[in-house]
Amino acid sequence: MEPGTSAARERQRLLARQEAARLSAEGVRAVALTFVDNAGITRVKSVPTARLAHAAHRGVGMSPAFDVFTSDDSIAASPHLGGPDGDLRLFPDLNLLTILAAQPGWAWAPVDRYDQQGVPHPACQRQFARRMTALAAERGLEPLMGFETEWIVDPPGSGPAYGMARVVERSEYLLELHDALAAQRIEVLQIHPEYSPGQFEVSTAPADPVRAADQLILVRETVRAVTARHGLRASFAPAFTAGQVGNGCHLHVGLRRPGGGNPHRDPDRPYGLAADAEAFLAAVLRSLPALCAVGAPSPASYLRLVPSHWAGPYRCWGVENRETALRLVPGDPTDPDDGHAELKCFDAAANPYLVVGAVLAAGLAGVDAGLEAGYALPEPVRGDPAARGDQERLPASLTEAAAHFERDDVLREAFGEVLHGAVLAVRRAEAKRFADSTPEEIADATRWSY
Template sequence: MALTGTSMTETGGVRAGYGVIEGPEPTDDMPSEVLPEGCHTIVLGVGDLNGILRGKRVTAEHWRSVRRRGISLDNTFFAMDVGSLLVPNDYSAADSGYPDLNILPRGPLRPIPWEDGVWMCLGRAQEKTGEPIPLDPRQPLLRAVEKARSMGLEPRAAGELEFYLLDPATGRPRENRPECYGLARAAELEPVLGPVRRNLAAMGVPVEQSNPEFSAGQVEVNLRHAPTLEAADHTLLLRGMIKQMVRPMGLVASFMAKPFHDRSGNGFHVHHSLWRDGRNAFATDGGLSDEGRWFLGGLQAAMRESSLVGSTHPNAYRRRKLYSYAPTSASWGVDNRTVALRVIDGEDAADDPIVRIESREAAADCNPYLLMAVQLAAGLKGIEQQIEPTRPTEGDAYAADNRRRLPTDLHEAMEAARASAFLEEALGPMMVDLLIRNAERELEIVESEVTPLELARYLEVM
C-alpha cells in the first residue's frame, strides 16, 4: 500500500515532477584517484543473484592499485544462494577451477555517514580479459537501456520498498497495533527512519518519503525517479544500507516477501516512464499516449512468464492473497491498487511529467537489476510490436473474472519461465537457467522441512 510522492513546481506552464529533475547520469567511469579527506577505508561491492551486496573493504593505501586493477573474487559469488552456497551452473563449474573475476570501481564515491572515514563505491564486474560476466545481474539491464536508447528513448524508474523492523531477540515486530500512515507512529519511528533518510541522501540515494505501512512493524521507503540504471543502483543500496544502519539501533530490517502469515507481505513497486527530448513519451494531454499504452501492453503480456524474476523464492508466493494489496492477476487500471499495473495519469497537458505506470507485482527481496531489466524489455517489446493491453479493470480486480492469473506458487512460476522465449531473450539463457536452478534448490529446502506449525498441529494429537 503506497502513495507516490511528487514535488510539484510550476515551470513555464508545465509542472515539473516525476522524471523532470535530472540527476547525474550513472557511469562506469572510475572514481577519482584522490580520496576524500579522512577516508581510510573504501567498501567496493556489487549485487549478487538475490540482490545481496557482496565485495571487499579496501584500505586507502591500496586504493590506487584497486582503482587500476579492481578487486578479485572467485567466479562463484554471482551464483550464490541466500545461504552463500553455490547454485550449480555452467559458468562457475568445478571443472573451471573457480578462477578469479575482477570488480572495478565505478561511479561516485559515496560516504557511509555512520562509519567515520569509510566511503563506498559500487563495482563493475568483468573477466580478466575485460569481457562482461554472463551471470552479472546488471548486464541484462544495461542491454535493455541500450535498446531503449536505440529507439530514441531514455528510461526512468523509481522503486518503492516495504520492509519490517524487527526485534533481533524475537524476530518479531515490537509493535502489535497497525497504524498505516499514522503520524504518531511515524514520530515514534523517526529516531530510526530519520537517520535512514538522511544517510541515504548523503550517499546519493534520493529518498522522497517514508511512512508506517499496513501492518504493525512494517514501513515503506519511496525513492525518487532516476535514470533506470541509477534507479536499480539506488534500490540495491537502499536494501543493503538500511540493514546495516538499523543493526546498531538494536533492530533487524527484513525485506523478506512474507515473513508473517498474519501480516502484510513486503512488495517492491516500480514506477516506469520513457522520455524523449526532455518530454514524457508516455503522456498525451495528461493521459497515456500510444507508446505508453503499448508499453503497458508489453508489461501485461510478459508478466506471467516473468513471475520468477520478481518472486524468486517459495515464500514470495504467500504474498499473493485476495485483498492483500498484492495482485493475483496481470490486470491493469487507472489509479487502482487492486491491479498489477496501475496507471497514474493527470488532468491535462500540464500533468504530462507525472504520467507513469506502476508495476506492483514483485516482492521486496528480488533482484532490482533483473526485475527492471525484464520490465523494461517487456515494455519496449510492447512498443515495437504495438501490443494492446486488455480493457482496464474498474473497481475490484480480485473479484473480476480475469483469465490472466499470475502463478500461485514457485512450481508454476518455474514452468512459465522454462517455456518463455521472451525471458531467455531478455536475460540470456545462462541467467534464466540459474534462476530456475536457484528456485529448484529453494523449493527442495523448504519442502523437505518439517515446520513448527506441523509439529504443533499433529505431533501430539495424531
C-alpha cells in the same frame, strides 16, 4: 565502469587516487564494493581506501560461483556456472562512490564484473540492465524508474497502520534515516509507516534504470545500518510472518523521449498513452508470469502474493487500482512530465538490476512489434479482481514462475544463455529447498536472508 584500454584503465587509477585522497581526508578507511547475486543477496568485497586505485585499475577478484549461490548460501549449478573454477574481476563505478552516512569510516560503490581479460562477464546483472537501457535509447525512449522499499523493524513497537503514533515512537530513528539518505544525495519522496506491525516504506525519486537499481541497494543498506545503530533489526523479506502482509518492492516505470515528450501524456489516445507506451505496458503485462521469476524470486514471495492485500497477484491492469499487478498512475494533469506505471507484484528478494533489465526487455519487445501485433492493453479492471472471478492469477509458486521464465523467448534472448541459465538454476534450487515446507517454515527460514 568498463576496463577498456590500458590508457583508460590508467585514467581510472588516477581518478581513484584522487578519490581515495578525498575519502581519506573525510576519515574513510574502507570501501565496500557490492554486487547483487541472482538470489537477491547483496555480496561484498571491501578494500582499504589506500587500495582503491589498485581496485579501479586491476579489479578485485571474486568467484563466478556466486552467480549460482542461493539465499541460504548453498551453491547450485547451471550448464555454464558453478564449481570452484575460474575468477572474475570487480571494477568499482567511481561515479557512484558514496561516503556512508550511517557507517562512519566507510564508503560504497557498486561494481561491474569482467573476466581476467577485461571481457564483460555474461552473467553480470548490472551490465545486463545497462544493455537493456541502451536498447531503449536506440528506440528513442528514455526510461525512468524508481522503487518503493518496504521493511519491518524488529521489535516492531506499537501503533496502527499508517499511524502517526509509529512516527512518534520511532521519531529519532526516522530522522536519522532521513538525514543519512540526504547526506548520500538520495532524493526521498516520502517515508511513512506501512500496514504490518513495525513496517515502514521509503520511496525515492525516479532515475535512469541502472541508477535506480544502484540507489535501491544504497537505500536498503542505509536502512539496515541506521536500524542497527538504534539496536533494532530490519527485515526486507517478502514474508516476515506467514499470513501477514509482507514487504513489497514496487517498481515505478515511466517513459520519456529525448529532448522532451512524454508518451504518458498523449491527449488523443486512450488513458493518455501513446502507441509505444501502450505497447510497452501490454508486453510487460503479457510477460508478467515469467517476470515473477525475476521480481518475486523466493518461495516466500508467494506467501505475499495473495488476493485482496494490494500485492498485485492478478495478471491485469487498472487506472489507480492498487489491487492490480500493473497500476497506471496518470499523475497531475497539469504537469506534462507526470504519469507512469507501477508494478506491484515484485519484492525485495529480487535483484534490482535483473528487475529493471527484464522489464525493459519485455516492454521493448512490445514496442518493436507494435499494437497491430496484438500488444494492446485490454480493458482496465475496476475494483478487486478477486471479487470478479474472471481474472487470471499470476503464478502461485516459484516453481510455476520458473517454468514461465524458462519458456519466455523474449527474456531468454535478452538475458543470454549464461545469465538465463544461472537465474533458472537458482530459482529451481530455492523451490526444491522449500518443496515440503509449511508457510511458517518458509517465513522463518527467509526472514533474515533479506
